[in-house]
Amino acid sequence: MSYHNLEIDTEFIACLRRLDERAFGKLFHACSGLVYSIAMGLLGDRQAAEDALQEIFFKVYKALPDFEGEKLTSWIGRIAQNHCFDMLRQAKRAVVTSVKPIDDLDISQLEPVSDEFPDFLNSLSLLEREVVILKKVEGLSYKEISQLTGKKEGTLRNIMLKSLQLLRGKLDEK
DSSP: OOOTGHHHHHHHHHHHHHHHHHHHHHHHHHHHHHHHHHHEEEEEEEHHHHHHHHHHHHHHHHHHOOOOOOHHHHHHHHHHHHHHHHHHHHHHHOOOOOOOOOOSSSGOOOOTTTTBBBBHTTTTTTHHHHHHHIIIISSHHHHHHHHHHHHOOOHHHHHHHHHHHHHHHHHHOO
């Protein structure tokens, strides 16, 4: 089940509110990639993102009986963002930079063994990095990203354009 299909299945959402384990398993399977991308985009560290993934879904599970909205993935995305921002505030640290540069903009082909972002992504702000990852890696529409971030679609398009121009400039320098 794709997380794009979750919003229209009212019976599935009702099962989630009752904390049905099978429904929650399907939810985790459908949305864990999205949540991991948000966590990785904000935290910049694979281990921290994996830890956050577990903590975020624990928070989601505890909050499901109170879920009243229609946009389940937006709600989960907001929980993920808030959790990651809390982690960054608590750690009061900068996102880790990698010593290994990347030669192209195809961020969906990053090596999974790397614990850190490549240098070129660290040149972006947290919001810019999140928008690039949600658009280019997760393939979300600007409307879906808008629901997750609370930013207007036009603003997100501008952020994406600015981010890609910055990244191209960084790669041209290398």
